Amino acid sequence: MTTFKMQNKWSIKLGVAITFWLFSLHLISAHNVKSPTALSVKEGSGDHSKGEVKQLENEDPEDLEVFTPTDKWQTLKPGHAVPAGSHVRLNLQTGHREVKMGEEAGLKYGSDGNGYSNRGKKYSTINTVSYSYVFFFPLWCRQGMMNMHGPSYTAEELKEALKKIKEGMNDPVDTKQEEDAVKAQFRPIEELKKDMEALDMLVETDVQVMRKLLNQFNNTNSTTDEKVTALLDLEYLVHQVDNARNLVSMGGMQLVINALNGTDIRLQESAAFVLGSAVSSNPSVQVEAVEGGALQKLLTLLATQRPIAVKKKVLFAVASLLRHFPFAQSHFLKLGGVQMLSELFQTPGAEALRVRIITVLYDMIIEKELISQVGMDLIPDSSHQERLRQYGEVSLLPVLAEQGWCRLVPELLASPEHDWREKALRTLLAMMAQCHTQYKQNPSLTASLSELQKQYQELVLTEQDLGEQDGYFGEILALVDSMVVKMQQV
Numbered sequence: 167m168t169t170f171k172m173q174n175k176w177s178i179k180l181g182v183a184i185t186f187w188l189f190s191l192h193l194i195s196a197h198n199v200k201s202p203t204a205l206s207v208k209e210g211s212g213d214h215s216k217g218e219v220k221q222l223e224n225e226d227p228e229d230l231e232v233f234t235p236t237d238k239w240q241t242l243k244p245g246h247a248v249p250a251g252s253h254v255r256l257n258l259q260t261g262h263r264e265v266k267m268g269e270e271a272g273l274k275y276g277s278d279g280n281g282y283s284n285r286g287k288k289y290s291t292i293n294t295v296s297y298s299y300v301f302f303f304p305l306w307c308r309q310g311m312m313n314m315h316g317p318s319y320t321a322e323e324l325k326e327a328l329k330k331i332k333e334g335m336n337d338p339v340d341t342k343q344e345e346d347a348v349k350a351q352f353r354p355i356e357e358l359k360k361d362m363e364a365l366d367m368l369v370e371t372d373v374q375v376m377r378k379l380l381n382q383f384n385n386t387n388s389t390t391d392e393k394v395t396a397l398l399d400l401e402y403l404v405h406q407v408d409n410a411r412n413l414v415s416m417g418g419m420q421l422v423i424n425a426l427n428g429t430d431i432r433l434q435e436s437a438a439f440v441l442g443s444a445v446s447s448n449p450s451v452q453v454e455a456v457e458g459g460a461l462q463k464l465l466t467l468l469a470t471q472r473p474i475a476v477k478k479k480v481l482f483a484v485a486s487l488l489r490h491f492p493f494a495q496s497h498f499l500k501l502g503g504v505q506m507l508s509e510l511f512q513t514p515g516a517e518a519l520r521v522r523i524i525t526v527l528y529d530m531i532i533e534k535e536l537i538s539q540v541g542m543d544l545i546p547d548s549s550h551q552e553r554l555r556q557y558g559e560v561s562l563l564p565v566l567a568e569q570g571w572c573r574l575v576p577e578l579l580a581s582p583e584h585d586w587r588e589k590a591l592r593t594l595l596a597m598m599a600q601c602h603t604q605y606k607q608n609p610s611l612t613a614s615l616s617e618l619q620k621q622y623q624e625l626v627l628t629e630q631d632l633g634e635q636d637g638y639f640g641e642i643l644a645l646v647d648s649m650v651v652k653m654q655q656v
């Protein structure tokens with residue numbers, strides 16, 4: 167008899183342990199796959215219908231189904247991934263997760279009180295959007311747990327919950343035996359409660375989790391390690407539009423911004439990471455961050471001596487803050503941002519950051535260019551006019567020429583990396599009007615171009631031998647050729 171009980175007891179323990187283990191796997195896998203599986207999604211310029219996001223280059227190793235949100239709430243199935251920037255809510259009646267497009271509307275902002283409106287889907291003109299994936303806890307699990315809140319659940323409820331967990335998990339442990347074990351109810355109720363509370367913790371709402379993380383971060387008793395952990399967990403959550411907005415309304419954004427000029431380098435780094443993720447594809451949060459003084463603090467970090475790892479995250483935050491936000495861009499110019507980037511570009515030891523720096527600049531140039539091109543095949547509306555006016559105030563190209571970028575960008579051509587060269591060539595072409603004279607007077611640029619021309623002509627042949635007509639090397643060669651031709655023009 168005793169032996170039987172013991173066996174049952176162990177089988178329960180084993181069952182619970184396996185359950186926890188599976189739960190952890192879920193969480194771990196959710197955590198791991200998030201950022202590295204970013205996909206590139208292109209929207210055709212001038213394509214103005216929301217939700218018609220064409221999906222390219224989908225090589226997700228996890229082979230997830232990607233959900234395309236529309237402007238209506240739709241039910242999300244377990245295992246669906248949603249693009250960053252979507253709204254997700256839990257329908258408490260049905261227990262289902264629902265998702266819709268992130269809104270760009272409703273945002274008003276103006277440096278001069280005129281109001282800057284993001285109405286009108288202008289973002290579809292920008293051609294590349296990075297999507298990161300957020301995974302959801304299986305629904306049956308939430309549903310099972312949802313009824314379990316509070317300390318007063320009955321043994322019957324516990325049993326039901328455990329059953330649901332097992333059914334959902336396809337637990338390899340013999341189900342019948344498990345159920346019998348639960349029925350036997352020989353474990354002290356307190357012990358069971360503890361397990362259930364632990365499970366409960368896994369399924370609390372994002373807002374609850376964020377509150378806890380903020381408290382942990384804000385608590386003077388927390389160690390730096392604990393604070394960094396809290397920030398990294400927050401970073402995971404703020405990829406969702408609503409979580410990022412909640413971060414603002416909970417006062418967390420200001421805490422994060424304050425950490426940027428705090429005393430601890432590791433906190434500066436993690437804070438910049440959280441900030442960058444929170445403002446990505448999230449216009450209203452971008453506004454809050456800039457108003458909270460984030461840009462100034464980030465630039466201070468860029469301009470002062472910091473480890474490369476910190477600068478990398480700071481650069482990420484700066485790029486996210488500037489993207490599609492002309493007000494921040496002109497602010498950036500006024501604060502001397504371009505000069506800080508020039509200095510960083512030339513800092514010995516910071517070579518790894520060079521392509522990122524160029525990318526920030528290139529993206530700004532192209533963004534403005536695309537906005538003005540779109541104007542031509544559109545019936546202009548007032549918000550577009552306002553947008554044009556705001557981009558009109560971002561006068562980046564002359565500043566780039568003034569700060570020596572006509573000379574700096576060619577340096578990147580010496581890199582052995584194809585994608586660095588590609589980025590450099592595109593940037594060189596984008597600066598052609600301002601830099602033409604300087605390019606012509608730069609003998610080492612001429613030399614690198616003819617060297618690259620030779621190299622890529624050969625590589626294109628190799629590509630063609632492999633049956634590839636429009637390969638990557640061909641693309642780079644076209645850029646090199648274009649540079650050579652344009653430099654010869656008067």
Ligand SMILES: *[C@@H]1O[C@H](CO)[C@@H](O)[C@H](O)[C@H]1NC(C)=O
Pocket residue numbers: 385386387
């Ligand atoms: C920090 O710890 C002290 C002593 O352990 C405690 O009295 C205090 O309430 C704690 N402060 C916070 C903010 O938790």
Ligand SMILES: *[C@@H]1O[C@H](CO)[C@@H](O)[C@H](O)[C@H]1NC(C)=O
Pocket residue numbers: 380381384416417418421
């Ligand atoms: C952070 O802690 C301070 C006091 O220690 C408190 O006044 C403030 O409200 C807290 N902020 C947040 C966002 O929790």
Ligand SMILES: *[C@@H]1O[C@H](CO)[C@@H](O)[C@H](O)[C@H]1NC(C)=O
Pocket residue numbers: 424427428429459
């Ligand atoms: C950080 O900057 C704020 C002003 O933006 C200032 O009030 C605060 O004292 C600074 N903190 C540190 C540690 O320098």
